Amino acid sequence: MAEPVIKLENVWKIYQLGKVELVALKGINLEVAPGAFVSIMGPSGSGKSTILNMIGCLDFPTQGKVFLKGEDISLLTENQLSQLRGKTIGFVFQEFNLLPNLSALENVMLPMIFQGMSEEERRERAKALLTSMGLGERIFHQSPELSAGERQRVAIARAFANNPELVIADEPTGNLDSVTGKKIMEILTDFHKKEGKTIIVVTHDPNIANYSEEIINIKDGQIIANHLTASKVLWQR
Amino acid sequence: MAEVKEYFHIAIRNLRTRSLRSWLTILGIVIGVFLIISLLSLSEGIKQTINQQLRSLGGEMIFVMPGDISNIMAMFTSGAKLEKEDIGAIERTRGVETVLTMSYQSLVARYGQEGKMVFMSGLSWEKGIEIMERFQGWSLKQGEWPTPGKREILIGKQVETEIFEKPVKVGSEIVIKGKRFKVVGILNSLGSKQDDSSLYLDLSLYQDLTGEKRGAAQMAMVKVRDGSDVNKVAEDIKENLSETRKRRIGTDVADFSVITSEKMGDIAGSIMAVIQFAIIAFAGIAIVVGGIGIMNTMFTSIRERTREIGIMKAVGARNSAVLIIFLFEAGIIGFAGGIGGTFLGAGLAKAIEMYGQVHPLFYFSASITPGLIVFGLVFSFLVGCLSGFFPARRAANLKPVEALRRYE
Ligand SMILES: Nc1ncnc2c1ncn2[C@@H]1O[C@H](COP(=O)(O)OP(=O)(O)OP(=O)(O)O)[C@@H](O)[C@H]1O
Ligand SMILES: [Mg+2]
Numbered sequence: 001m002a003e004p005v006i007k008l009e010n011v012w013k014i015y016q017l018g019k020v021e022l023v024a025l026k027g028i029n030l031e032v033a034p035g036a037f038v039s040i041m042g043p044s045g046s047g048k049s050t051i052l053n054m055i056g057c058l059d060f061p062t063q064g065k066v067f068l069k070g071e072d073i074s075l076l077t078e079n080q081l082s083q084l085r086g087k088t089i090g091f092v093f094q095e096f097n098l099l100p101n102l103s104a105l106e107n108v109m110l111p112m113i114f115q116g117m118s119e120e121e122r123r124e125r126a127k128a129l130l131t132s133m134g135l136g137e138r139i140f141h142q143s144p145e146l147s148a149g150e151r152q153r154v155a156i157a158r159a160f161a162n163n164p165e166l167v168i169a170d171e172p173t174g175n176l177d178s179v180t181g182k183k184i185m186e187i188l189t190d191f192h193k194k195e196g197k198t199i200i201v202v203t204h205d206p207n208i209a210n211y212s213e214e215i216i217n218i219k220d221g222q223i224i225a226n227h228l229t230a231s232k233v234l235w236q237r
Numbered sequence: 238m239a240e241v242k243e244y245f246h247i248a249i250r251n252l253r254t255r256s257l258r259s260w261l262t263i264l265g266i267v268i269g270v271f272l273i274i275s276l277l278s279l280s281e282g283i284k285q286t287i288n289q290q291l292r293s294l295g296g297e298m299i300f301v302m303p304g305d306i307s308n309i310m311a312m313f314t315s316g317a318k319l320e321k322e323d324i325g326a327i328e329r330t331r332g333v334e335t336v337l338t339m340s341y342q343s344l345v346a347r348y349g350q351e352g353k354m355v356f357m358s359g360l361s362w363e364k365g366i367e368i369m370e371r372f373q374g375w376s377l378k379q380g381e382w383p384t385p386g387k388r389e390i391l392i393g394k395q396v397e398t399e400i401f402e403k404p405v406k407v408g409s410e411i412v413i414k415g416k417r418f419k420v421v422g423i424l425n426s427l428g429s430k431q432d433d434s435s436l437y438l439d440l441s442l443y444q445d446l447t448g449e450k451r452g453a454a455q456m457a458m459v460k461v462r463d464g465s466d467v468n469k470v471a472e473d474i475k476e477n478l479s480e481t482r483k484r485r486i487g488t489d490v491a492d493f494s495v496i497t498s499e500k501m502g503d504i505a506g507s508i509m510a511v512i513q514f515a516i517i518a519f520a521g522i523a524i525v526v527g528g529i530g531i532m533n534t535m536f537t538s539i540r541e542r543t544r545e546i547g548i549m550k551a552v553g554a555r556n557s558a559v560l561i562i563f564l565f566e567a568g569i570i571g572f573a574g575g576i577g578g579t580f581l582g583a584g585l586a587k588a589i590e591m592y593g594q595v596h597p598l599f600y601f602s603a604s605i606t607p608g609l610i611v612f613g614l615v616f617s618f619l620v621g622c623l624s625g626f627f628p629a630r631r632a633a634n635l636k637p638v639e640a641l642r643r644y645e
Contacts, residue, residue: 058551059638079555086553093641099545101250113243114553158552 003070004031005166005198006055011064013050013221024050026221027064032200034165037192039209040202042218048202049170051218055200056168057085069165086114090159092169097155098143104130104154105139111161129157133187149180156187166198167191173208185211244558248565251538258534259570265530266574266617267581269523274582274605274613276516279589281604284509286429288502297467298372299459299474300501301327303493319493321452326481330473332465337361337368338454340443346436347412348401355400356435357413359443361385368460373427380407380422385439389421395434397423411436414446471495524617527574528624531567535628539563546632547640556633563629564622571621572614579613 013025024047032038032055040048053059054066057073066073068088073081090111091097098107108126117125130139133153143151152172159167169188173181189211192199201212209215217224252259303319319327319338328336339360346355360369362385369375378397383389390411397405410417418438426433444451461470475495482492496504539546546559586603 053638056551058641059636079557082550082553082555085551091548091551093548096544097548099247099548101254102247106247106250110549111552113240114555114558116240119239119243162553 002034004067005034005036005069006200007031007067007070008051008054008061009065009067011051011054011061011066013047013054013059014062024221025054025061028054028221028223030055030216030223032166032198034198035192035196036198036214037189037212038198038200039212039215040200040218041204041206041209041215044204046218047221048218050221052168052170052200052202055166056089056091057081082114086111087162088164088166090162090164090167092152092155092159092167092172094171094174095148095151097158098146098151100143103140103142104135104146104150104157107143107154108158108161111158115162125161126157129160130154133157149176149183152176152180152184153187156184156191160191160195160197163195164197166200168200170202171204172201173203173205178207181205181208240558241561244562245565248562248569251542251562252566252569255538258538262530262534262570263574263577265527266524266571266620267527267577269520269525269527269620270575270578270613270617271582271585272523272578273517273520273616274579274609275585276520276582277513278583278586278603278605278609280509280513280516281606281609282586282590282602284506284513285604286602287505287509289429297461298498299461299467299471300496300498301457301459301474301478301493302496303455318450318453318455319457320450320485322481322485323478323493324452324454324457326477327457327459327474330470330477332462332470332473333459334462335364335368335460337364337458337460338440338456339365339458340440340447340449340453340455341435342447344413344447348405348409349403351401351403353400355396356431357443358435358437359440359447360437361440365440368458372460375427376425378423378425380420383421383439386441387439388416388418388442389438390418391422391424391437392420393424393433393435393437394426395430396436400434416446418442467497467499471497471500524620528571528620531570531621531624532628534570535563535567535625536631538566539628539632542632543635543640546635547637547642550635550637550640559635560629560633563632564625567625567629568618568621571624572618574621575614575617578617579610582613583610 008028008030011025011028011030012023015022015024028051030051040051042048050059054061057066057068060066060074068084071084073084076084098104099110102110105123105126108129109122112122112125127136127139130136133156135150135153135157138146138150138154141150143154146154156167156172159169167188172188173184176184185208188199188201191197199212201208203209301319301323324336324338327333337360339358341356341358343354344357345352346357362383366375366382378394383391392405392411405411405420405423407420407423409420411420412418413436424433424437438446440454441451443449444453459470459474461467472495478493478495549559549562583603583605586605590603
């Protein structure tokens with residue numbers, strides 16, 4: 001098997017709430033192969049977002065290791081990590097994805113600024129992405145002038161801006177009606193198929209999970225089973 | 238480096254969307270910079286006017302005034318006199334070429350139906366005119382120099398047109414304390430409004446008029462002989478004066494001051510320095526308050542926009558990028574306040590100067606130099622950046638997860 005895009009090795013996350021310890025992740029082991037489409041499911045509070053933060057290199061484990069393309073992220077400086085994250089990972093959150101003061105176009109251009117892309121290149125790519133999302137008419141609108149579905153599409157366009165290897169989405173359809181949600185998932189699946197990008201989605205919705213090739217179930221900070229809907233099991237506990 | 242331009246762009250966008258708050262914060266800086274610029278340009282203007290006047294006094298002169306120079310107010314109001322013996326002592330001093338004595342007082346002068354308070358200087362014409370012409374730059378705009386002993390007066394340029402409703406003409410009469418004086422000459426501007434709005438008459442006539450003792454005077458101007466050391470002569474005058482005084486009144490309390498024109502400049506300079514220091518201190522407080530305003534706005538805005546900061550970091554913003562964006566926001570607020578404050582401050586200074594030119598109440602002009610304007614702008618930008626630094630650093634150091642958790 002090819003080198004996993006992301007690998008979690010015995011990852012623990014413990015939050016210190018005053019004197020009480022809250023163990024959010026209990027020794028997670030996980031590998032995601034390049035080009036996979038993975039869903040993470042589980043009840044509220046089970047630790048899905050926490051895992052996703054580890055995968056997205058937004059947070060560090062209390063114990064254990066995270067490897068992004070084979071590189072131990074705990075060895076990187078904050079700035080190196082930002083750089084790597086911006087280049088390798090695209091993010092779509094449930095809501096409030098966009099910078100409200102910037103237009104759709106500028107939001108999509110933002111990650112490319114941090115990678116030092118030229119203004120012209122940025123503009124071209126952002127326009128192309130937004131147009132492919134069916135937002136060609138909306139590029140100068142700011143987020144308050146967009147519908148929830150449109151905002152999510154802008155967010156997806158932005159997630160793909162730097163042509164990342166991995167896109168992670170935390171309940172990207174959680175705030176949308178089922179029709180719009182379906183559309184968003186189709187866009188994601190489309191990108192996955194066309195570009196062969198790795199996608200990891202956290203969701204509550206079994207219908208959404210059906211788009212993916214693999215489902216990881218989480219409960220109380222532990223992976224309880226890997227539902228196999230695709231061809232192979234990447235990790236069996 | 239190219240991305241810095243983008244950060245600037247983002248900062249502008251952020252400021253524009255919370256414009257009311259931005260404007261209010263800017264106003265805080267406007268007030269501070271306004272104070273600094275207007276007061277500095279006025280005080281600088283006063284300083285220049287004083288220097289100009291001192292320069293117009295001409296090279297190396299020594300001034301002898303009753304009273305102690307370290308107590309300016311007492312000096313001008315004490316009404317102490319240089320007696321005949323004192324003046325004699327000055328004249329006897331080695332190195333002294335000429336001693337020109339003078340007295341001055343405000344009196345009511347009538348011209349036609351009108352009575353106005355004017356400043357009147359008496360100086361002995363015989364020595365006076367030559368000295369004034371040579372060392373003080375006196376020249377006649379119209380008419381002729383008065384004849385010593387006759388009831389003839391000279392008037393300053395402002396007296397001609399500004400003091401009385403009707404312009405004062407050469408040959409007309411001005412009545413002071415019931416005595417008639419003929420205006421024989423009008424002086425060209427002497428470079429100070431005070432001097433330009435005075436009447437000048439022979440010291441003996443002045444003394445008849447005011448009842449001042451003959452031979453005494455309020456002050457003396459000493460012209461030093463060529464080649465003599467002014468400071469040495471001043472020292473000697475001081476010594477001679479105290480001796481005479483001791484003999485006469487039995488004390489050697491220094492109730493007169495002997496000052497060279499250079500020293501006079503120094504004194505004026507140090508007074509101005511104190512005034513300017515006070516101005517800067519007060520305006521500095523205003524600026525600090527404005528800066529605290531910026532800091533407050535920035536902290537509030539960072540708290541509100543924590544989520545945005547999280548997103549920026551998630552999509553690859555380095556700490557420095559976040560820091561620069563927020564520093565720009567603060568700096569722009571400061572700079573905008575600087576533009577407003579500099580503009581208003583310079584405007585006020587100009588307005589006061591114009592008022593001063595119409596009404597002979599103020600004797601100065603404002604000094605608005607390009608340097609002062611650049612200072613105002615750069616300074617306010619720096620105040621902005623400085624006040625924004627701690628908020629911006631807090632924003633830059635936020636951990637991405639923590640920042641993203643807000644709003645959730
Ligand atoms: N910063 C934090 N401080 C303290 N506790 C936290 C923190 N973040 C998460 N937790 C706790 O960790 C556990 C897992 O949280 P997490 O957000 O991963 O759940 P989730 O599965 O995403 O839930 P949901 O479906 O509601 O989004 C929860 O009990 C939560 O309260
Ligand atoms: Mg969650």
